[in-house]
Amino acid sequence: MGISIRQAVAVGSYIFRQKLRGNRRYPLVLMLEPLFRCNLACVGCGKIQYPADVLKRSMPPEDCFRAVEECGAPIVTVAGGEPLMHPQIREIVDGIVDRRKFVYLCTNAILMEKHLDRFKPSPYLTFSVHLDGMRDRHDHLVDRKGIFDVAVRAIREAKARGFRVTTNTTVFEGERAEELHEMFDMLADLGVDGMMVSPGYSYAWAPDQEHFLQRERTKALFREVLAPMSTKRGSRWVFNHSPFYLRFLMGEIDYDCTPWGNPNYNLFGWQKPCYLLNDGYAKSFSELMESTEWERYGHRSGNPKCRDCMVHCGYEPTAVIDATRNLKNMVASLRRI
Numbered sequence: 384m385g386i387s388i389r390q391a392v393a394v395g396s397y398i399f400r401q402k403l404r405g406n407r408r409y410p411l412v413l414m415l416e417p418l419f420r421c422n423l424a425c426v427g428c429g430k431i432q433y434p435a436d437v438l439k440r441s442m443p444p445e446d447c448f449r450a451v452e453e454c455g456a457p458i459v460t461v462a463g464g465e466p467l468m469h470p471q472i473r474e475i476v477d478g479i480v481d482r483r484k485f486v487y488l489c490t491n492a493i494l495m496e497k498h499l500d501r502f503k504p505s506p507y508l509t510f511s512v513h514l515d516g517m518r519d520r521h522d523h524l525v526d527r528k529g530i531f532d533v534a535v536r537a538i539r540e541a542k543a544r545g546f547r548v549t550t551n552t553t554v555f556e557g558e559r560a561e562e563l564h565e566m567f568d569m570l571a572d573l574g575v576d577g578m579m580v581s582p583g584y585s586y587a588w589a590p591d592q593e594h595f596l597q598r599e600r601t602k603a604l605f606r607e608v609l610a611p612m613s614t615k616r617g618s619r620w621v622f623n624h625s626p627f628y629l630r631f632l633m634g635e636i637d638y639d640c641t642p643w644g645n646p647n648y649n650l651f652g653w654q655k656p657c658y659l660l661n662d663g664y665a666k667s668f669s670e671l672m673e674s675t676e677w678e679r680y681g682h683r684s685g686n687p688k689c690r691d692c693m694v695h696c697g698y699e700p701t702a703v704i705d706a707t708r709n710l711k712n713m714v715a716s717l718r719r720i
Contacts, residue, residue, distance in 0.1 A: 410454050414696065415461050418442065418465075437650065442650055444478055451479055453669070461476065473502060509549055511579070512549070548575050579623045624695070625716060638698050640692065
């Protein structure tokens with residue numbers, strides 16, 4: 384798997400501490416969005432639909448650090464928007480790394496090569512590059528030609544400089560499994576440290592609402608996409624996921640959502656109940672945990688907004704916690720690291 388031994392040990396230790404304390408609900412990943420503005424207009428994302436005055440705002444580093452400490456999760460994804468457009472992004476990343484949190488800096492890679500000199504390689508820092516397919520498919524989804532080539536060049540340069548690099552791919556209706564296999568082969572040749580794949584969710588403000596996957600279609604497509612994993616070809620593919628989440632995507636395991644597992648903090652506060660839905664904001668992490676009616680969310684709740692969701696931010700935490708449930712599951716997970 385693309386998860387380092389250092390990160391696996393840290394996360395495993397954190398989970399066991401929570402269990403010893405009797406905590407039933409706790410975060411694993413803080414999804415931090417210090418800005419919403421972006422230099423792309425991807426068809427599956429609605430963040431740049433915010434008003435101009437919101438898009439101009441940047442979260443101060445102090446607010447970022449306060450959220451990291453309030454939440455206490457061992458992993459922080461820094462997203463947006465495009466975080467490399469934040470004028471103090473290096474200060475934010477360095478401050479989180481100094482707190483010994485594993486940082487995944489999400490980027491479309493347009494500014495990545497330009498800013499590599501601002502960062503230093505660390506086992507706690509990973510660049511997570513958005514890549515939704517091979518050249519024609521990716522450039523179509525981000526609505527700009529040439530971005531695929533920019534991303535591949537940035538990945539190659541970052542790896543040459545000693546940085547950890549993973550990729551993040553959203554799978555939409557109409558995807559061809561063979562094209563994704565071609566991309567996985569290409570990324571294996573580039574030596575990426577891991578790949579993330581997740582079905583698209585019908586984000587309310589996304590311009591394109593027609594190509595988000597339904598639940599049964601998600602399972603069928605991912606069975607096709609992940610089928611070569613047991614072959615010589617698929618053995619080269621390194622996924623930055625719990626193997627249990629991949630089995631969930633293929634319909635081999637039935638999980639319910641853990642919406643508190645990946646809480647979102649952005650310019651408006653702590654988003655209820657998760658990154659994908661917006662039912663208001665809390666002023667503090669403790670308020671988020673205590674005031675959110677968690678039973679209203681997740682597939683089993685019957686909430687129509689959650690009916691078809693199988694996105695990693697809700698189900699990966701469930702899978703990771705299941706991986707620590709017993710010795711058999713822990714051994715199965717460790718074999719894939």
